[in-house]
Amino acid sequence: MRRGQAVLGVFSCMHFLVDAACAFAMYGVFREKDAWYWYLLLYNFCAFALQMPLGVVLDGLCRGKGAEEKYRCSVGFAVFGGVLTFLGGFTHVTVLGLGNALFHVGGGVGTIWTSEREDRVCTRLGVFVAPGALGLFLGKMWSQSVSEVGIVLAGALVLLSLGGVLLWLGRGKYLEEHGSGICGKGRPVYGRSLMAVCCFLVVLLRSYVGMSAAFPWNKTVLTGALCAAAVAGGKAAGGFLADRIGISRTAVISLILAAGMYGLGGFWGTGLLALLFFNMTMPLTLYLMWKEMREQPGLAFGTLTFALFLGFLPVYFQTVPPMDPRLTGSLGSLLSLLLLAGVMRRKGESDGSVSG
Numbered sequence: 077m078r079r080g081q082a083v084l085g086v087f088s089c090m091h092f093l094v095d096a097a098c099a100f101a102m103y104g105v106f107r108e109k110d111a112w113y114w115y116l117l118l119y120n121f122c123a124f125a126l127q128m129p130l131g132v133v134l135d136g137l138c139r140g141k142g143a144e145e146k147y148r149c150s151v152g153f154a155v156f157g158g159v160l161t162f163l164g165g166f167t168h169v170t171v172l173g174l175g176n177a178l179f180h181v182g183g184g185v186g187t188i189w190t191s192e193r194e195d196r197v198c199t200r201l202g203v204f205v206a207p208g209a210l211g212l213f214l215g216k217m218w219s220q221s222v223s224e225v226g227i228v229l230a231g232a233l234v235l236l237s238l239g240g241v242l243l244w245l246g247r248g249k250y251l252e253e254h255g256s257g258i259c260g261k262g263r264p265v266y267g268r269s270l271m272a273v274c275c276f277l278v279v280l281l282r283s284y285v286g287m288s289a290a291f292p293w294n295k296t297v298l299t300g301a302l303c304a305a306a307v308a309g310g311k312a313a314g315g316f317l318a319d320r321i322g323i324s325r326t327a328v329i330s331l332i333l334a335a336g337m338y339g340l341g342g343f344w345g346t347g348l349l350a351l352l353f354f355n356m357t358m359p360l361t362l363y364l365m366w367k368e369m370r371e372q373p374g375l376a377f378g379t380l381t382f383a384l385f386l387g388f389l390p391v392y393f394q395t396v397p398p399m400d401p402r403l404t405g406s407l408g409s410l411l412s413l414l415l416l417a418g419v420m421r422r423k424g425e426s427d428g429s430v431s432g
Contacts, residue, residue, distance in 0.1 A: 083190045084200055087183045088207050090154065094161050094179045095211030096218070098123070101165035101172050104219025115169045117392060122173025123180075124385035131181050131374025138185075139371070147189045153182025180381065185373045188366060195319050197366075202315020202359035206308040209355075213304035217297065271368050272379065274419040275361045278412045279380045282357065283387025285408035289338070289401035291347045299344060306351040314356030315363075323360050324420050330356035331413035338405030350405055357412060364420075 098119075106115050134153055138146040157179030164172025187204045191197045286307075294303055310330075318326045330353045337350035365376040390396045 084187060084203060087154065087187055088204055090158055090179065091183060091204060092207035092211040094158055094176060095208040096215035097161050097165060097211075098172055098176050099212045099215030100219045102169070102219075103216045105165055106169055107219070119169040119173045120385055120388055120392075122170050123176040124381045124388070126174065126177045127181050127381040128375065128378030130177055131185075131372075131376070131378030134181055134185060134374035135372045138374075143189065147186060150182045150186035150189055154179050154186060155182070157182055177381075181374050181377055184362070184377045188373050198315040198318040198323070198359045198363045200315070201362050202312045202318075205358055205362070206312040209304050209307040209311070213300060217300075271364060271419050274415040275365045276379060276383045278357060278361050278415050279383035280387045281408045281412050282354070283384040284390060285354065285405055287388055287391040288396070288399070289341075289404040289408070291341055291344070291401055293342070293344045293347065302344075302348055303351055306348045307355050310352040310355030311358045313352070315359035317356070318360055318363070323364065324417070327357060327360055327416045327420070328413065330354070331409045331416070335406045335409035335413070338402050338409060341402045341405060354405065354409055357416070360416070 102116070102119060106112060106119075109115060130153070134149060137149045141149070157175045157177065160171055160175030160178060162175070164170075164175050183204060184201070187200050188197060191200050291303075294300060314326060314330060317330075334350055334353035334356075337346045337353060340346040341350050361380060362377065365380055366373050369376045
């Protein structure tokens, strides 16, 4: 196995375990606390909103350094985040959320820096982000059944963190000799503003739709597992397709199909397809944002996770009147399509990410 694939495998497994540990802690350890309502807000703020300043810090540490140093800085963030996640389950939601944020920034940026070819970045980003949905679902389920699983989960998390340290020691020399193959400067600030704003809005919509468009048939553990699998599969498939048929084609096809499937979402089969197609834009927006900020991948990731946090707030505070999930999903898909299609055509992205 190539070392780049080994690194991606460890990052992806750690992503699954970090999100599973966070869900287990939130719904198993902190759920019974009197301040649960505020704990949930505080955790989401630390886990998502703080990724932006932490990303700026990581970018600053990487600035002017070679591929080896950039890689090791990102892995250091990811490993430290894994350790804090473990500690947060026994201490406080702020520690838990901070660990989550550090891991996601480090793991996401490390996934980019270990890509040898730009026409594989979307695929790698999709593979990295996909296990998180499965981890969240299983962590929540485990918290409601077997408490001992938390100890096993924490132990596995520590072992994978140690595996990350070993990768930190071994991968750097390879990058120093071969380079990451994707380093380069992004566009000037004035040229990337429109793309950044549109990606931000698309992610905000994805977050809001994901939080508010709950299907009435999703009432059992089995349907919950199928929904988590559809979300994870969509994220992985989106990156895979984008690197093969192009970002524009992937965005148009997936979002049109998502709008149609959401409209028929009263049936479980079409609802699952809606989740799959709608989540295919996840690695696309990550890639497009990074492409505009090549030397600031931490800020690119953090900006989009801040959008996730903002999309969570209206549902959390119940400030938006309830709507039919079919209408919410269809409108969210079409608005996302308009935002992405318009900005990519204007920016000359119609041929896809790099391969077309």
